[in-house]
Amino acid sequence: MVVDHLSVTFAALSDPTRRSIVARLTAGPATVMELAAPFSISQQAISKHLAYLENAHLIERKRAGRQNFCAIKPDTIREVADWAEGYRRIWENNFQRLDALLAEMKSEKKLSPKSAKPAVKKRKEHETQ
């Protein structure tokens, strides 16, 4: 089973049903039955989806009598946004097109094979994870 935080979050978001549930919860908390209503799958399947979302801390559940209210946990989605935002610099500059790089390398064939590694100006490497 995946253990690291971001992996669990991304995995939870990799299902359209779960993303749809998250979207629904932006309109406010809802019971399990309310969340299940729009879908054609079983209530148990929704229950499993909610378990994944809760495990990823994307939602929280709280019992109130028979009902189990679900609400979004904004901080975790924020982590996803922060992660992706970290790559903003890349798409802004849109640097290092592969075609351009290979063309550049070809025109510099005189370089020794040892320096055949990408001739790209080194920038601060993006944080791992």
Next chain:
Amino acid sequence: MVVDHLSVTFAALSDPTRRSIVARLTAGPATVMELAAPFSISQQAISKHLAYLENAHLIERKRAGRQNFCAIKPDTIREVADWAEGYRRIWENNFQRLDALLAEMKSEKKLSPKSAKPAVKKRKEHETQ
């Protein structure tokens, strides 16, 4: 198999090895061997990871002789950022704490059961997917 675009992307990003590869590629294109070097798993496993990343349009590959250069495709990560950014309103306002909502509901028990649904001011629902 998952088919919709965002699901494929999130699934591809739900593995720490693949996210690490993406992070590495922010420093510029690299060959498969260069990408595999930091990891203790087999070259074939890396090859499979790259196939997933390519299938999700997170990277592109281009043969150059024996070598297969990989480069990041910024636009797809941007889609992830855009998706998550769509939820900015939520974490900014940090509205609809579940505890608060349930407390509010409890203090309004005189409401008819039919209106027991979340008494939350309706806002524009977040787009699905």
Next chain:
DNA sequence: ATGATCCACAACCATATGGTTGTGGATAAC
């Protein structure tokens, strides 16, 4: 020509995922 290097395809395995049905505990409604 020979051999080494880069890389991906295929087959296999263990586990996770997304769904099902069956069931039953609480709680609410009557």
Next chain:
DNA sequence: GTTATCCACAACCATATGGTTGTGGATCAT
């Protein structure tokens, strides 16, 4: 007290995933 409703647990199934080993086609170096 009975009955209906809300919800999750368990067992099961088919497929996907992340890894392995084995292999071999190209290409480069000698």
